[in-house]
Amino acid sequence: MIRILCVLLIILQPFISFSQRDVRKDSIYPENIKLEKSAFRLKQNKADSIKYYANDTVFKLIPDPLSHLDNVGFRFIVRELDMNNVKKRHQTDSLQDAVQMLLQYVKNDSxxxxxxxxxxxxxxxxxxxxxxxxxxxxxxxxxxxxxxxxxxxxxxxxxxxxxxxxxxxxxxxxxxxxxxxxxxxxxRDSVLIGVKNYQNDSIKFWINNGKQDFKRFWLKKNKRDSIGIWVQNTKNRSVRILVDDDVYQQSVQKSKMRGTSVRLVEKISSDHYKLAKLGKYKRYSKKWKLGATLGISFNQGHVSDSWAGGGESSIATISTIGAFANLAKGNHTWDNTLEIKYGLLKSGDNGFRKNEDRIEFITKYGQKAVKNWYYSALFNLKTQAVKGYDYSNDESRKLKSDFFAPAYIIASVGMDYKPNKKLSVLLSPIAAKYTIVRDTAMIDQTAFGVDIDKKVKKEIGSYVNVSHKLKFWGDLSLENKLTLYSNYTMKPKNIDIDWEMILVMPINQYMSTKFSTHLISDADTGSKVQFKENLEVGVRYRF
Structure with missing residues (x-):
């Protein structure tokens, strides 16, 4: 029997060795059981090394989830925080969630x-x-x-x-x-930059396009000359503009355009700028358009006593102030203008005498009716600033006019035709005209059509006001102002005419030449037509 058992052991020995061919000496292997994901099994071999194995088998290595962290000490801290991240009495749920979120970021290499x-x-x-x-x-x-x-x-x-x-x-x-x-x-969330020249040629590009490339563009003016520029995208969301060589610059003659300003550039250092981050903002458009023009002109001529042809030396000056304030809101318009003009003349041995004195204020309100027609109401006031004299008598002078002596007031309602900003035709079938002479003791009011025992003359009639401005090029312009008035109650065929023409010829940014004519035909002031002409060369500044 013993012999039979020995023979069986000899026969089974190769099979037992084959089944244990991968078993190492001095090693500990766990049983083949399922473990939780957070559990690890320890393997001990001759090298005394610690390895991580999969949940269901000890032969598949588990990669360390913190292997991307080079700092070994920080790995230990992360593991300890992950295992001990439980709610404490002095901690809140939000702190626990915050720590868990940061740990998730640290552990997740993806x-x-x-x-x-x-x-x-x-x-x-x-x-x-x-x-x-x-x-x-x-x-x-x-x-x-x-x-x-x-x-x-x-x-x-x-x-x-x-x-x-x-x-x-x-x-x-x-x-x-x-x-x-x-x-x-x-x-691409950035600012879209667009550059447009006078001929409406344009280029558009995103500042944050990831490239530092150049774009070629030509800046052209109305005189057909052009300037070549290069627009470059640089780092930190900035733009660099380079101008071609041999470019000569001069001051711009036109007034600066004003609008809503937006802060787009933030200064980082003395030579470093970038686009500032913009938040939500409300954009406000300008409803009122304001402007003013100041001008003063001189005229001087000298004739010596030995001049065989004779004559007198003279000097003349005229000062003008023109201002406007216009409102446009929806279907409503409100235009206001004020013009003040005053001039002095000295001829020969005579002292300075007034040769120009005028104050005129016009306000007009309109509400859109159809297309280019507006329901309109107008108020017009004309007077002068200082006293005016008659110098026909060499021995003495006679007072003829003063402030509000006379003064002309027109109030009318009607329809205003405005196809564009250059033309306005007001047709008023109902208009009231007042002629006022404040001082009747020193001034003859009958010279202005006012009855001898009154200071005010009232008239009811029709009124037409035409204003047209024609621009040729630049600031060269021709402006015409025409008013017609007919009295319904007294001689309606005698139409009062007031026509003024102004031709402005600029010399440079501040100097200009102005030629103006003024024609008045009013039966109340006499049967003759009144006419005046001025040629001015002087300084003018616009706001």
């Missing part, structure tokens, strides 16, 4: 890789460049596949059909991936 990818995408745009290269290669492969007669390089001698198909699949996946499209969209 989030870090994605963040680095996003950072590199915004700064260098390598993904977009890679997509362009792959697209060009696909097009090249297709062109070569349709032209078999062209010799192909060695790399095309393999199975290029499958390679082209694989590149197309890769390109389509990345190009149409919603995450990549979202990254591309937010990376």
């Amino acid at each position: 989030i870090r890789n994605m963040v680095y990818y996003l950072k590199e995408y915004f700064e260098k745009r390598k993904t977009e460049e890679a997509l362009r290269k792959v697209k060009r290669q696909i097009k090249l492969e297709k062109i070569l596949s349709y032209q078999p007669g062209i010799l192909k390089p060695e790399e095309y001698e393999t199975d290029e059909t499958w390679k082209t198909h694989a590149l197309e699949e890769l390109y389509d996946y990345v190009e149409h991936d919603p995450v990549h499209q979202w990254i591309r969209e937010i990376s």
